[in-house]
Amino acid sequence: MEFGLSEEQEQIRDEVRRFAENEIVPNAEKYDTEEKFPHEIVDKAAEMGLVGSSIPIEYGGAGYSTLESAIIAEELFSHDPGIALSIMACSFGTEAIREFGTEDQKERFLEPVATGEKISGAAISEPDTGSDVSSVSTRAEKDGDEWVINGNKMWITNGTVGDFFVVFCKTDPDADGRYDGFSQIIVESDRDGVSSDKITGKLGIRASDTAELIFDNVRVPEENLVGDRDAAFLQQMHFFDATRTGVAAQGLGIAKGALEAALDYAEDREQFGQSISEFQAIQHKLSEMATETEAARNLTYKAAWNVDQGNDITKLASMAKEYASRVAVEVSNEAVQIHGGAGYVNDFPVERFYRDSKITQIYEGTTEIQKNVIARELLDD
């Protein structure tokens, strides 16, 4: 049994940390306050290869696996979740192209994302469709050698900054099974009939772009279909283990960042003539935060390692996602508490960590859905 990281993985962590400390931290408050997508930082991240780290080497990426991606996410999110998500989400949707796309699609869509020329997105949720993906109503109809797409997509990361989206559409409304009849189709954002509406006022991850996408008789060529027609549900499920592990790594990163901020503050802040870290009440908080963070790390890394071994880990991935996101919320909550009044304003990063943490319990399958999955797997065994 080997718990250590390789030298290469340590190097990745160190270099990502260097990048985050120099480029992200000094700008985090600004982008959060302005709710502005950090193009300048994303461009620098692209130069370093951070945006396409999991895209294969032959298409310009670094070809890194789930574990390395988890290490990158942990490190970036521990510095600022909003900018971290902006960087890591630049390749959203490309996993479907990587796994099921044609050679032509890989060349056209993976390479420009790996080099930072283009930003991608995945469009699944709709105004009436969240956890219940089988109720997606965005319709794609075949007309000659084109697909005609109509419908609205909601909460779409990169909605106003993305160059193309992998859109989850209903292609066979008469399909028998509730998971049948869906397809994934690439829609470029400059096609006629595509419009977007930025969503502002989010609780957290405010640097990351979120929007509603509207498709009004959008025509795309038939070769934009990703993988098999009517098989999108199965195709998408293929990535659940990896994407849930990815969000677990985000939660882990937030917990780590909040813990480090709380440790620094507790040692600096003096009350009653001594550093507040001398008080047992604070010490016990810090102990629990550190222990929970470490447990979240072990669960996340174990899930990531298993994904990379090709193992089917539905239950473990849901456990990691549910637990690490809960730890993110709890640890950032305690970090604000340790800061007292100072933690309630944005002079310190914990205020942001606290607001940013909540999303990890919501997206990529809510906490409740993860618990359903875990219970189903337990009871079916």
Added chain:
Amino acid sequence: MKILVTVKEVATVEDEFEIEGTEIAEQYLGADLNEWDDYAIEEAVQLQEDGIADEVVTVTIGPEDCEQTVRQALAKGADRAVRVWDDALEDVDLLDVNAKTEILSAVVEAEDPDLVLSGVQAGDDSFGATGVSVAENLGFQWGAVVNHLEHDFEDGLASVRRELEGGVEELTDIELPAVLTIQTGINEPRYASLRGIRQAQQKPLDVQTLADIGVDESDIETELELTDMYEPESESDATFWEGSPDETASELGDLLRDKGVAQ
């Protein structure tokens, strides 16, 4: 053109630390690539990207632990690395300039580069002498504290700008082969790309002993002994003001008046 870059893993110290005897206590120490060497590597890699250098080789003196740091240079674009280490070096407290000169000179002779780039100094022991000492030992030309290098090398000359004392700079041409000690700010060092980190794992890193490079143990004996380690007392305080230039200027004015500097 072939370039050899000397690189060193230096000790880094946390803001708050404690001294135990002649050492800084282990828990306050970290390790990183020497800052000046990072600029030297960047300059070499840029020369390679400009089609001037054909090969960039790094050389370091250090134990196996420092390989991760050495690979940073490979990840940024150096082609291969040489690491010199020996049991005889394990017990040396503080490797002095003479010993480093002997070791690095032997590697330079074996590699036969046109240009050797070295950091001006190391961030930990700060001798600031090794690069020039190697040049002197080998009979190479040298330029110290270089903060600009022209990328043309016409007639086998390196045109450099170097810092002298008192804010004075000198423009000069240096005949190759030469050693240049590189000052921070000469360029903007890149981050190692993830692809670079990946590819660096496959790049050659040769480990050589003193015998391999033909240096006798007696050549590295040192007269230098570390006798004390202490934090110097601060003799004066610095005052920082935050705010707009208007506000800070008037605060500075008040202070100067209070101190009797300005009327």
